[in-house]
Every structure is written in structure tokens, then in C-alpha cells.
Amino acid sequence: MTVVPPADESAQVAARVERRWATMSIVIVLLLATAAALIGLQHATMPQGRVETIDAARLHLSGEFVESNLGTAVEPDGSVTVRAIGQQYSFVPDCLLVPTDTPITFRATSPDVVHGFLIVGTNINTMLVPGYVASIRARFSNPGEHLMPCQEFCGVGHEGMWARVKVIDKAEFTRLSAGKRRMSCAD
Amino acid sequence: MLTSRRLIIAHFWLAFGLFGLALLLGAWQMLMRSPLSGWIENPEWYYRSLTAHGTVMAYVFPTLIAMGFGYAISESALEQPLIGRRWAWAGFWLVAVGSVTAVVPVALGRASVLYTFYPPLIGNGFYYVGIVLAVVGSWIWVALMSINLRIWKRANPGKPVPLAMFANVAGSYLWAWTAVGAALELLLQIIPVAFGLVSTIDAGLARIFFSWTLHAIVYFWLFPTYIAYYTIVPRAIGGRVYSDAMSRIAFVLFLVVAMPIGIHHAFMDPEVGAGFKFVHSVFTALVALPTLLTVFTICASVEIAARLRGGRGLFGWVTALPWRNPIMLALAFSFVMLGFGGAGGLINMSYQLDTSIHNTQWITGHFHLIFGGAIVIMYFAIAYDLWPHLTGRPLASLGLMRLQLWLWFVGMIVTTFPWHWVGILGMPRRMAFFDYGDPALAPLAFSVVLSVLGGFILVLSGLLFLVVLLRGHRTAPAEAGPYRFAEALHPPVSVPAVLNGYGLWVGLMIALTVSNYGYPILQLAVRSDTAVQAVYVGGSR
Amino acid sequence: MKRDGWTSASIGATAIVFVVSAVVGFILLPLAQPHLGLTGLWDAICSAAGVVSRPSPAVEAPQKGTTVVMTPNMLASADAQSIGRGATLAHQCAICHGPAGISRADSPTLSGQFAPAIYKQLKDFKTGARVNAVMSPFVVNLSEQDMVDISVYYAYLPRLPSPWRTQDRPAPKIVASGAPLRGIAPCGSCHGDLDHKVGSPWLGGQSAGYFRGQLRNFASADRHNDINEQMRTIARRMTPEEIDEAALYYSGEAGPIQPLPR
Known part of the structure; x- marks a missing residue:
């Protein structure tokens, strides 16, 4: 009781x-x-430090996302900047080439609707909102290939919006990049 | 003393009817994008279905439940007939007409933009108008709840507001304010574009407005469930509410901290400053507080019931609980799913961990487990508990109810656990089909098939639920007596004024909205150079 | 706790949480990230608040692509006068594109084409973003209004149906579903069968030869007037067989069509 x-x-x-x-x-x-x-x-990992805007409809006319400036660029300090566009329904370039053991900045945006930028198997993940530039820093330790799907509904062709990221050894990347302004897997 | 039975039944039936249809769509979607089906020939149908499923499940279904349950609470807790019943019917019809207005363009493939809108994708204008109508209908309910409480207070000066009504009105205020975000997005941004008055829209600003609604709406969905935890469960299993004051604190805390945290949905967005993201992240941590308090109070209340039934020991009392009572079963399932879902939520709210799973199937798994699981299973319990009082006829089969709840629980676990897993593997959300034949995606196939099976179990359970309710209209009449709510262990004689009203809490809610959302919204609202061209869907073909 | 104690305690606690989190989020965390290159406290606060900065358009690389900017409602409505003028101007097009805009050679069929799609190509021929020995000379003397008129005229003519809905034979897999992991969406998601992206042409009734040739040119980048490489990216990933299948399917010409695998 x-x-x-x-x-x-x-x-x-x-x-x-x-x-x-x-x-x-x-x-x-x-x-x-x-x-x-x-x-x-x-x-x-921290969210990007600054809010940057850009004229989405005129990406192809001027500014850092013109066609000839897309892809992987080696900076004077040895770091690497990768510029890409996500649009209905593809990424450009559709295969990003990056070296291992190098500080990398991904800069990407969209000319049309909201897309997502996700590198599978990593914590690289951001939204591409038209009118704004997404910028994230990353570093790969191992060579390999990653899928890069669009992770936000962007229209009827959303299910077909997959790209790839190829991570290659730093030495090989240095050899390949000699004399090239911008690179993608096609180089 | 339920006098507006027809009104309440109308809300519940419209809610559960639409729920049943949307459930079928959901299961069909899962099948279509799984390896069990070939690739859908027209992916537009998938997104059409997904838009309808999301619109019904996120906006219409829980809103109708909150409204119907709210009217029942107002009448039975305050023991006064609903004041403004005609207005309540007007609100109901607004929601019904709004839902039809929204769903027609979706069914015609003119608004496959998904329930999250995400401009600059723009669908047919009537889709958005329909949603606005439904929200306006629900605002009538908010006003009625407030008026009914005010009239009761005038007649009962100084008396503590019954806990159920106190929570109910808190939930209605939360909804009134959180719906403003999406309303602003729709009225100021999307609808003018959808009807061709302007052709540009700030996609970033729209996302901020939507985040204002998107997170707190979850707590609006949660309110009926929490009200059931506190005021139905202890009564149904023969216990007491452990603490009246702490219960009130939990509800007012939701009012304050559910709102200023929505930007955690935009951690990965480029249009919001990192500082605001951090502030929202901290407040998101705070929103765990009312849930932690609830877990304690409800466990303690349940323990009281067990001990009154002769339960003993540190944990041995658990066996003394009335496990054959469907309400007890629903509570236990709800808590388990809330536990898993909450643990997943801790990952989503952290900047650092969120990056690995943001917008993957993990997120789909997370909110289905919390909303479809923990919350909706208590909607079932509410209906079971309330039905005899609405129909004047007892529900016949406890066994069928238990089976239905078991199926829902198992189905939800089987559906959402594999979703979480493939999310960790990087499977993106909302795609009409996947190439499982590719070695990179082949490892997902088994988990996806498993989740489809879960979906079928959920459909079975949903149908069973409707069968139980339908049969409840056919049994021999038997008066169920007045509808009552659980008593507190120490019934309040008087309650501090702040816990008997909302002034302070609504004030804090609005102040935090201004501090946490003011600058991000204003900055983009005054800029003209961030607007982008609309992309109309389902237009010229 | 006293009654008035509640109010001050709640407001105080809320204020403390806000102030502490703001100090951490707006000052400590930004300053802990050297890569942001912050110039001081005020810069830290501004960047964390999300004060908008525009990236400098430093890169001014030579452009050989299109200069057209597509807008959602462009050429959406046309008056009868414009269509009439277009009809007159279109006489010079009839030799290759057919008297009713239905080509019987390997030049594109234009009847019922989306007006913005025609307009964009005319502009690109005019600026030299797209080059064709036969077509380019015709565009030299066209004014802005001429190009609009011609576009709305052809858009006004009845369209040849896409086999998508009108024929019994199933679309080949590459047309109906694309190839997701190669980044190829269903053709119809831009080209009008499922949804329409402004500037993308209707494909139904194009001759297989023209269709195949253009996809090959996109793949090799000999043709490069697509905005942001949207078509080159896709054409490069298509196999020659897939290009053939799509060409034969949309042209309605006979050929070995793969049924859609279920």
C-alpha cells in the first residue's frame, strides 16, 4: 500500500x-x-559568409558565369575555384573536375528557377536561387567520382538533372591544368 | 455538451476523406519511383500527384482537424455552446471551396509546382487563390476561438481557463501569425505574377516568407496532438495531468519559439546572412524545450494512471497500463515516433550536420515520421475518442482500432526508416524516377522497395480507419455523456495572469518575428535588382 | 514566482538569448573565419546580416554565343497586322521552308513553331551567333520588327503534331525518359510535349536530317548559340544511336524505333 x-x-x-x-x-x-x-x-562547415546577387537572365552576357569562365580555375594562391550553373535541366559543366588536398571554392548560381547543388557522399550541399550566388568552400581528401544531383524540384525534367564530380590526384591535376584557363572532366 | 455536432463531423469527414485520397496518391508516387515500376512515361503526372498530396496533407487536412477539434474543445471545455456557429460554417465552406479551387488546376496539370510553391516556378493562379481562401477560412476559426474564450472569461472572471481551451487558443494564435508569411508571399509576390500583372519575382524573398510559415506550421499541426496528450490521454487511461502550470508553460513556449526559427530551412540558401542563420539555429534549439517538458509531464501523468491501477516498481508500472485501450496504444506509438523523429530533427537543426542530408530523402523521411507518424496517429486517437460523442453511437470494435494503429505505426516505420537511410546515401527528393540500373544508385533499390511496402501498409491502415469511423455511424445509439478532459493532479485554483492569457506571449512572438525576420525581409523587399523572371509551368504546349 | 515576475523574467530571458546568439552569430563567428577577409567589426556585422554585395563582373571574356535574353511573356500576343506583315515577309522564306512553313527539304519546318524560338534564331543569325551559309544572308536586312513579324506569322500557322500524342508507336526511351544519370531530361520537359521552356522549339515534324544534323552540331559545338550551353550539354551526352532514334521519332519518318522498356 x-x-x-x-x-x-x-x-x-x-x-x-x-x-x-x-x-x-x-x-x-x-x-x-x-x-x-x-x-x-x-x-x-559554416553557411556562406556573404550574400551576393547577380542578374540571372543575363548570366550568359557578362560576369563570372559566362560560358568561357565556367569550370575549374586555378587561382594564383594555388587554391581552386569551380564555377557552375544549374539550369532546367542540367548543370554546366556537367562533370566538375577537382584535385585532392586543395582548398576549393564552389561558386554556382541559376539562370532560371531554384535548383539544388549536392555532391553525394560529401557535406557539400547548397541551394541555387536565381538572382543570388551560392559559394561554398570544400576540400577533398580522396580521389574518386561523386554523383551530383539537383536536390530541389525544378520542373518536369527534375528527375533528369544529374551531374558528376571527378576528384583526381593533386599531382595529376597540376599536370593537366598546365596552360589551361578553365577545366572540366572533358579536359 | 457538444451542440455543434454536425459542424464538427463535417470538418472531420472532409479532413479524413481528403486524407484518404491524398494517402492513395502518396502510395502511388512511392510505387512509381521505385524499382517495382517502370519509369513513368509522363513524369508530369508524378509531380501533379505530388503537388496534390502535399497540398492536401500539409494545408487542408491538419487545418480542418485543428478547426473541428477546436470547436469541440470550445464547447465542451468551456461548457458553452459555440458562439458564431454560422461564421464557423462559413469558414468550413471557405476551406472546402478553397481546396477545390486549388486542386482543380493541379488535377489539370496547370500547377505542378509542389505545395512549397518555390517561385520563380509559377503555376495557374487559381491554385494559389484556392490556398488563400482556405487560409482565410481558417482565420475565421481563429477569430471564433478568441471570441468564445473572451465571452467565457467575462462570465467567469478570475477562473483558470480550462487547459484544453487554453492550448487550443494558443494554437490558433500561432496559426494566425505563422500563416502570414505564406500569405504575404502569395498575395504580394506570387498571385500578381500568376495572373500576369508582373512577370518578375524575387525568389530569395519568397523563400524567406515561406520559411516564416514552413516551420511554425509544423507546430500548428502538432497542437491537436499535444492537446490530446495532455487532456485526452490521462482521462482515457484513468490518470491525471501531472501539472497544470507546466502544461500551460509548454503551450505558451510553443507560441514564442515556434515562430522565429524558420530560417533553419534556409541554412543552405544564399539569400540569408549567416548571422541570422545562427540566431535561428539557437532558437530552434529552444523549441526542443516545450517538447522535453511535454515528454516529462505526459510520462508522469501516465505513471500516475499506472500506479492508480496498482502498478509498482521503478519501471514495473508500465505493465499495469491499459494497453488494450487504443488511446494508450496511440500515445505509445506517437511517443516512439516522436523520439526517433526528434532525434533526426536535432540533425536537421544543426548547421554542420544538416549539410549532409539537406533536401535528401532523409528530410522526406523526417517529416513523414513526425507529421504522418507522431502527429497523425494522435489525430486518429482524437477521432476515436470524440466519435461516440459526435454520433451518439459507440465505436464497435476496439480490436479493429488497435489493428489500425499497429498497422499505421509499423507502416510508418517501414516507410520512413529506409527513407532516412537512402537520404544519408545522398538520394535526392522529389524525383519522378531513378536509374537503379546504374551501379551508383543500385544500392538504394532494396531500401526503396522496402519503403514502398511500408506505403502499402499505411494505405491499408488508412482504409481501416475510415471503415471504423463509418461503422461508428451504424451502431445502436447510446448516449456517451458529456465530453470531458483530463483533470490535473492538483487542479488549479488560481493561475498566474500570464498563464491565463496570451498578451505577453503573443507580444514576444511578434517581437521575435520582427527581430529575426525583419532585416532579411526588408532588405530584399526594397531591392529591385534581385527579382528574376517568372517561369510559368503547364502553359503553352 | 510573483505575477509581475513572469513578465520581466520572460522578456529578460528572451532578450538574453537573442543578444547572446546575435553576438556569437554576427561578431564571433564571422571574425573566426579569416577567408571572409573582413575589414573589421562593422564589416563582420554587415556580412552576417546578409547586406548584399555584388560580385565584380571582372571576367569579360570574348563572347561568341547568343546575346538574346529570353523573357517569360515575349511575343506572347500578336496583332493581326504584325502577322500580316510577317506573311508578306515570309515569301522570301518559302523556297526552303515551304509555302505554308512546312519544309520538304532538310531545312526546318516553321509552321506552328513557338514564336520566341523563331525570333531567337533569327536574332542569332543576325548577330552571327549562329551561322549558316544559306540562311545567314537572308537575315542581314531584317529589322527588329521584321523578325518579330515573321516569328508571330509562323507561330500563327497550324502546327504539325508531335508524334508523342498522335501516333500509336511509343516514344524511344531517350525521348520519353531521357537518361537521368547522364543529365538528360525527357525532351518534352522543355520542348513542349510535357512543358515548355521559353525559347525551346517545338520538335514535331522536323526532318530527320535537319534534326540529326543540329544535334551533331551541338555535340561538336559547331553550333553554340544555345543560352548557357543548355543544348550542347545534352547533345554531347547522347549516343549517335539515340540521336538517330530521336530524329526519326520526331520527324515521323520510318525507322528502327526502340520500344519503351517497361
Whole structure:
């Protein structure tokens, strides 16, 4: 037989237990938020730092996303910039070529509707919103090939919007890139 | 004291009828894009179906449940007949007409833009007008809930508002405010373009407006479920609500922190600054708080029931619970799915982890588990609990109800777990078909087939549910007595004024919306150079 | 807790959460990322708030592609006068494109074509983005209005049906479903059978020879007036057999057609 304490006392016990749990919940939540901040301070993946806009309808006329400027470019400091377009219903270039062990910046945008930029098997993932430039930094440690589907519904041909990313050894990439302005898997 | 039975039944039947149709569409979609079917010859049909499925399941179905349940709560918790019943019918018809208006262009293939809209894709204007009508209908409900409470308060000065009604009105206020985001997107941006008044639209701004609605709408879906946790379950299993005050705190916390967190859907978007993303991420962590409090209060309330039934021991009391009671079963299933779904949610809300699964099938799995699973299974429980009071006839077969709930639970797990898994493998969402023959996608095939089986189980369960309700209209009449809600362990004699009203919480909700959304919206709203050309779908062929 | 204590405690706690998260999100986190090249505290706050910056259009590479900008409602409505003028101007086109816009040679059929698609090609011939020994000279003397008139005239003529809906024979796999993992969407998702992307032509009734030739030219980039390489990207990934299948299918000419595998 359970001893039932008087109502007042029971209410106090209930309140005490409850307060303890509430405190614990708050601690859990604070822990989560702090973890996000700390990981951020450790230079882990962070959302892109600046909002950049661009004239979506005139990408092909001027600016960094003109045809001749798409693909992989080696920067003076040895890092690599990859520029790409996602459009109904393909990526250009449709196979991105990148080296291992090199800081890489992907810069991409859309001339028409919202698309997604996802490199399968990595945490490289961003939205391509027309009118805005998406920019993410990455680094590949292993050579290999990744699928790169559009991950946002972009119209009736969405299911056909798949590209690839080819990661090659840094030395081979350096050899291939000699004398080339922009590269893709076709080079 | 349910006097508006016809009104409430109309809401529930329209909701569950549409739910049944959308469920069939969902299962068909899963089959079509799986290895069990050849590639669909016209992928447009897939997106058409997906648009209808999403529009019904996300907007119409839960809104009608919240409205119907809300009217039932208002009448039975306040023990006063619904004031403004005619207006309530007007709201119902607005939702019904709005749904038809929206679904017709979708069925004709003129608005296959998916329920998330995502301009600059623009479908037929009547699709959007239909959704606006449905939302306006639901706003009538919000106003009625507020008016009914105010009249009750005037008649009962100083008395604590019954918990069910307190939560119900909180949910209606949350909906009123969170729907404003999508309403602004539709009225200011999309509808003018859809009817050809302008031909450009800021896609980034539209995404921010939509995120304003997109996350808090989940809590609006959740409110009937949480109200059932707190006020139906303990009564149905013979327990007490552990703490009235803590329950109120959980509901007002939702009001405050459900809103200013929507940009976590835009972590990967280029149009929002990283600072706002971080602030939203922190507030998203806070939204776990009311759920953690709820888990405690409900477990404690259930334990009370078990101990009153003679349960003993640290955990031994679990066996003393009335497991043959469908409401108990639904609660247990709901909690399990909420647990898994919540754990997945922690991954989505973190910037760093979200990048691996953003917009993959993981996300589809996540919200089906939370909404289709944890939330909807309690909608079933609400209907089972309320039906005898609405029809004046008992529901005949507890066994059938238990079977239905089991099937829903198993079906949902079998559907969503493989989805989570293929999401981790990088399978994107919303595609009409996949080339499983390619070695790169072949490893997905088995999991996808498994999830289709889950989908079929869900269809079976959904049909069974409708059968139970239909049979409930045919049994011999037997008065079910007044509809009551669970009592608190220590019934409140008086409640602090802030926990008996909403002023402070609505104030905080609006203030946080302004602080967390103000600048991102204003900045893009005043710029003209971020607008892009509309891309009309389903137009000239 | 006292009644008034609730109000100040809630507002205070909310404010603290907001201020702390804002300090971390707008100051500490941006400053911890050296690659952003921030110039100071104010720059950090502005960048985190998302104050818009425009990338400098530094790259001004020589362009040999199209200069046309497509807009959603371009040439959507045409008056009778414009169509009439187009009919007169079209006399000079009839030799190759047929008196009713239905070609009997390997030049494109134009009747019922989408007006923006014709207009874009005329513009591209005029600017030299697209070159054809026979066609290019005809465009030299066309004014802007002439090109509009011709386009809306041909769009006004009745269209040859795409076999998609009118024939019993199934579309080949490459037409109906594309090849997803090669980045090829169903042809109809742009070309009008399923949905229409402004500027993309209707393909029904084109001669197999013209169709095949253009796809090959796209694949080799001999033809390069497609905006943002949208057609070259696809043509490059098509096999010669697939190009043949699509050409024969859309032309309605007989040929070995692969049934759609189920």
C-alpha cells in the first residue's frame, strides 16, 4: 500500500521534481546551441559568409558565369575555384573536375528557377536561387567520382538533372591544368 | 455538451476523406519511383500527384482537424455552446471551396509546382487563390476561438481557463501569425505574377516568407496532438495531468519559439546572412524545450494512471497500463515516433550536420515520421475518442482500432526508416524516377522497395480507419455523456495572469518575428535588382 | 514566482538569448573565419546580416554565343497586322521552308513553331551567333520588327503534331525518359510535349536530317548559340544511336524505333 502524502506536501514534491526536469531540459538545449557555436569557431562547415546577387537572365552576357569562365580555375594562391550553373535541366559543366588536398571554392548560381547543388557522399550541399550566388568552400581528401544531383524540384525534367564530380590526384591535376584557363572532366 | 455536432463531423469527414485520397496518391508516387515500376512515361503526372498530396496533407487536412477539434474543445471545455456557429460554417465552406479551387488546376496539370510553391516556378493562379481562401477560412476559426474564450472569461472572471481551451487558443494564435508569411508571399509576390500583372519575382524573398510559415506550421499541426496528450490521454487511461502550470508553460513556449526559427530551412540558401542563420539555429534549439517538458509531464501523468491501477516498481508500472485501450496504444506509438523523429530533427537543426542530408530523402523521411507518424496517429486517437460523442453511437470494435494503429505505426516505420537511410546515401527528393540500373544508385533499390511496402501498409491502415469511423455511424445509439478532459493532479485554483492569457506571449512572438525576420525581409523587399523572371509551368504546349 | 515576475523574467530571458546568439552569430563567428577577409567589426556585422554585395563582373571574356535574353511573356500576343506583315515577309522564306512553313527539304519546318524560338534564331543569325551559309544572308536586312513579324506569322500557322500524342508507336526511351544519370531530361520537359521552356522549339515534324544534323552540331559545338550551353550539354551526352532514334521519332519518318522498356 502506497502512502499518500497530504495534498500540500504532494504538490511541493511534484513541483520540485518538475523543476529539476525543467532545469535539465534547459541545460540540454544550451548544450546543443553551444555545440553549434563551438564547432563554428573550429572552422568547420559554416553557411556562406556573404550574400551576393547577380542578374540571372543575363548570366550568359557578362560576369563570372559566362560560358568561357565556367569550370575549374586555378587561382594564383594555388587554391581552386569551380564555377557552375544549374539550369532546367542540367548543370554546366556537367562533370566538375577537382584535385585532392586543395582548398576549393564552389561558386554556382541559376539562370532560371531554384535548383539544388549536392555532391553525394560529401557535406557539400547548397541551394541555387536565381538572382543570388551560392559559394561554398570544400576540400577533398580522396580521389574518386561523386554523383551530383539537383536536390530541389525544378520542373518536369527534375528527375533528369544529374551531374558528376571527378576528384583526381593533386599531382595529376597540376599536370593537366598546365596552360589551361578553365577545366572540366572533358579536359 | 457538444451542440455543434454536425459542424464538427463535417470538418472531420472532409479532413479524413481528403486524407484518404491524398494517402492513395502518396502510395502511388512511392510505387512509381521505385524499382517495382517502370519509369513513368509522363513524369508530369508524378509531380501533379505530388503537388496534390502535399497540398492536401500539409494545408487542408491538419487545418480542418485543428478547426473541428477546436470547436469541440470550445464547447465542451468551456461548457458553452459555440458562439458564431454560422461564421464557423462559413469558414468550413471557405476551406472546402478553397481546396477545390486549388486542386482543380493541379488535377489539370496547370500547377505542378509542389505545395512549397518555390517561385520563380509559377503555376495557374487559381491554385494559389484556392490556398488563400482556405487560409482565410481558417482565420475565421481563429477569430471564433478568441471570441468564445473572451465571452467565457467575462462570465467567469478570475477562473483558470480550462487547459484544453487554453492550448487550443494558443494554437490558433500561432496559426494566425505563422500563416502570414505564406500569405504575404502569395498575395504580394506570387498571385500578381500568376495572373500576369508582373512577370518578375524575387525568389530569395519568397523563400524567406515561406520559411516564416514552413516551420511554425509544423507546430500548428502538432497542437491537436499535444492537446490530446495532455487532456485526452490521462482521462482515457484513468490518470491525471501531472501539472497544470507546466502544461500551460509548454503551450505558451510553443507560441514564442515556434515562430522565429524558420530560417533553419534556409541554412543552405544564399539569400540569408549567416548571422541570422545562427540566431535561428539557437532558437530552434529552444523549441526542443516545450517538447522535453511535454515528454516529462505526459510520462508522469501516465505513471500516475499506472500506479492508480496498482502498478509498482521503478519501471514495473508500465505493465499495469491499459494497453488494450487504443488511446494508450496511440500515445505509445506517437511517443516512439516522436523520439526517433526528434532525434533526426536535432540533425536537421544543426548547421554542420544538416549539410549532409539537406533536401535528401532523409528530410522526406523526417517529416513523414513526425507529421504522418507522431502527429497523425494522435489525430486518429482524437477521432476515436470524440466519435461516440459526435454520433451518439459507440465505436464497435476496439480490436479493429488497435489493428489500425499497429498497422499505421509499423507502416510508418517501414516507410520512413529506409527513407532516412537512402537520404544519408545522398538520394535526392522529389524525383519522378531513378536509374537503379546504374551501379551508383543500385544500392538504394532494396531500401526503396522496402519503403514502398511500408506505403502499402499505411494505405491499408488508412482504409481501416475510415471503415471504423463509418461503422461508428451504424451502431445502436447510446448516449456517451458529456465530453470531458483530463483533470490535473492538483487542479488549479488560481493561475498566474500570464498563464491565463496570451498578451505577453503573443507580444514576444511578434517581437521575435520582427527581430529575426525583419532585416532579411526588408532588405530584399526594397531591392529591385534581385527579382528574376517568372517561369510559368503547364502553359503553352 | 510573483505575477509581475513572469513578465520581466520572460522578456529578460528572451532578450538574453537573442543578444547572446546575435553576438556569437554576427561578431564571433564571422571574425573566426579569416577567408571572409573582413575589414573589421562593422564589416563582420554587415556580412552576417546578409547586406548584399555584388560580385565584380571582372571576367569579360570574348563572347561568341547568343546575346538574346529570353523573357517569360515575349511575343506572347500578336496583332493581326504584325502577322500580316510577317506573311508578306515570309515569301522570301518559302523556297526552303515551304509555302505554308512546312519544309520538304532538310531545312526546318516553321509552321506552328513557338514564336520566341523563331525570333531567337533569327536574332542569332543576325548577330552571327549562329551561322549558316544559306540562311545567314537572308537575315542581314531584317529589322527588329521584321523578325518579330515573321516569328508571330509562323507561330500563327497550324502546327504539325508531335508524334508523342498522335501516333500509336511509343516514344524511344531517350525521348520519353531521357537518361537521368547522364543529365538528360525527357525532351518534352522543355520542348513542349510535357512543358515548355521559353525559347525551346517545338520538335514535331522536323526532318530527320535537319534534326540529326543540329544535334551533331551541338555535340561538336559547331553550333553554340544555345543560352548557357543548355543544348550542347545534352547533345554531347547522347549516343549517335539515340540521336538517330530521336530524329526519326520526331520527324515521323520510318525507322528502327526502340520500344519503351517497361
